[in-house]
Amino acid sequence: MQQLLSITRTTLAIAFLLYASWSDYKTREVSNKVWIAFAPMAFALTFAELFFYEPENLIFYGLSFAITAAVALLLFYSGGFGGADSKALMCLALALPFYPAGMTLSIVPEISPISKIFFPFSIFSNAVLLAAAAALYMLAKNLAWQHKTREGLFEAHYMGATFTTKILVLMTGYKMPLDKIKEKWHVYPIEDVEENTDGSVLRKLAVFPKDETRTAIIERLETAIKTNKIHDKIWATPGLPMLIFITAGLIIGLVFGDVIWLLIRLVLG
Numbered sequence: 001m002q003q004l005l006s007i008t009r010t011t012l013a014i015a016f017l018l019y020a021s022w023s024d025y026k027t028r029e030v031s032n033k034v035w036i037a038f039a040p041m042a043f044a045l046t047f048a049e050l051f052f053y054e055p056e057n058l059i060f061y062g063l064s065f066a067i068t069a070a071v072a073l074l075l076f077y078s079g080g081f082g083g084a085d086s087k088a089l090m091c092l093a094l095a096l097p098f099y100p101a102g103m104t105l106s107i108v109p110e111i112s113p114i115s116k117i118f119f120p121f122s123i124f125s126n127a128v129l130l131a132a133a134a135a136l137y138m139l140a141k142n143l144a145w146q147h148k149t150r151e152g153l154f155e156a157h158y159m160g161a162t163f164t165t166k167i168l169v170l171m172t173g174y175k176m177p178l179d180k181i182k183e184k185w186h187v188y189p190i191e192d193v194e195e196n197t198d199g200s201v202l203r204k205l206a207v208f209p210k211d212e213t214r215t216a217i218i219e220r221l222e223t224a225i226k227t228n229k230i231h232d233k234i235w236a237t238p239g240l241p242m243l244i245f246i247t248a249g250l251i252i253g254l255v256f257g258d259v260i261w262l263l264i265r266l267v268l269g
Helices: 002-027 032-053 055-077 083-095 113-117 119-149 163-172 178-183 211-226 242-255 259-268
Strands: 174-177 191-195 201-205 233-237
Touching: 002 032, 002 083, 002 242, 032 055, 032 083, 055 083, 055 119, 083 119, 083 242, 113 119, 119 163, 119 174, 119 242, 119 259, 163 201, 174 178, 178 211, 178 233, 191 211
Parallel strands: none
Antiparallel strands: 174 233, 191 201
């Protein structure tokens, strides 16, 4: 019965996160109804399992949720996480505070100590690692493009563009024609233009584009291109939501465990 409860709450977590990731990717929004439905079901299943089979772990359940909630809120208020990302992490702490008992998904011989007592942290670290890998891929793609085309990555002056901003742009986006950006709803421009009183324009990079301003930004860029004030190669980002990485981090965590811990073990032998 304990294994059935573990499988049920694990399946529940995967199902809700897959739906939330799809919704976030499709519309850049996740309804609060998702978390309102997920949270009480996750709590009920986990509490019932621990109450009947591992009552001594109830205190650690509360501790795991408290720490996860604190980290999620800190990331949200510091701008590192969106609202849906933070809610997803907290719901995961309710559903899977520890690596689920009796699960046989893992193909590694041993689950990390962190996963055993604080599984949300393993999910989070896996997600961060995936996001970092995606960023490195984007950087390599941009450097390869520069080498192939012999064109400058930042050939024009960008207002207020610091070295850090440019690095973030290189790791989150790439150049593409504005027409292509308009065709791909999930691609967002990460540069904008600002018109001066003399009619000239200043280009500026926007690492964290706002969804509600996408149309307005595209219109400004289109006007600047048509009047030959800027060329038609615009910095844009596919904007993969962090929620997708969290979902992937959960699945990888169930199958492989804590990837960072595995890499450390591999290096140290």
